[in-house]
Amino acid sequence: MPELPEVETTVRTIKPVLSGLKLKQVLVRNPNLRWKIPTIIKKLKNVSIESITRRAKYILIETKEGVIIIHLGMSGRLSILNKDIEPEKHDHVDFIFNKNITLRYTDPRRFGSIHLVTNNLLQHPLLRDLGPEPLSKDFNAEYLYQALHKRKTMIKQAIMNQKIVVGVGNIYAVEALFEAKISPFRRSSSLNLEECQSLVKAIRSILNQAIKQGGTTLKDFLSPEGKIGYFSRKLLVYGRENKPCVTCDSKILVDRNQQRSTYYCKQCQH
DNA sequence: AAAGACACCTGTCCGC
């Protein structure tokens, strides 16, 4: 599920619950995620949670003994449990806290990963080359124009490139390009400053809306099962193959030649 | 340096 809004929603959900708690034990049932979970993670015992933040699509849980980095991959999910619930097939890790609270990591495809970083967090290979946060002021039309003007790749690939801007995955790339009325197949270098401006605006607006809606599902959180609810933003173009464009009524097309499906309106996007 | 193909893994859905 996770693009930036889902990760942000997850962080906002778990943060108030876990802040100040003590991590008693890390229970690893299956260490074989995208990378093997380091065994030293089990050494985290009786350490307080100092902060929980997000960088790109990474969740950072800071303790005095190191920072736990969690990535949710394609199918990862975190849930908060406040009573014992029998783990299921894909419940690979439990972070067990005091006050009978457990943070459970579930990931059927195991494309996610969990790391423990004990120094120089920002120099960690996963974090050091990341581009600006899309919701920060560092991500603006001038920056994007500079980042794109020598690139030959298609614009959709460029905005999904985490070195250019973080947090944008396939769904939101497709939605943002639709909102900005820019064809996903344009060469990055062909965008002028004005188009960069509308793309920046569109990316911001889409992500903000999604986060806002994610927030509305927080009420589901700490339900008896303790599952975190993910939002379902209204998608205007993604997944709408052959359906009428919400703007001009012509058929939404899909291109599957690339690695990821690209939905677009031939009429509206140029 | 940058672009493109491929890899990792499991579940679900659709057509036959």
Next chain:
DNA sequence: TGCGGACAGGTGTCTT
């Protein structure tokens, strides 16, 4: 009902 194939929200690595 079963089987094969396509597809799914990500991203590091290898090859050109």
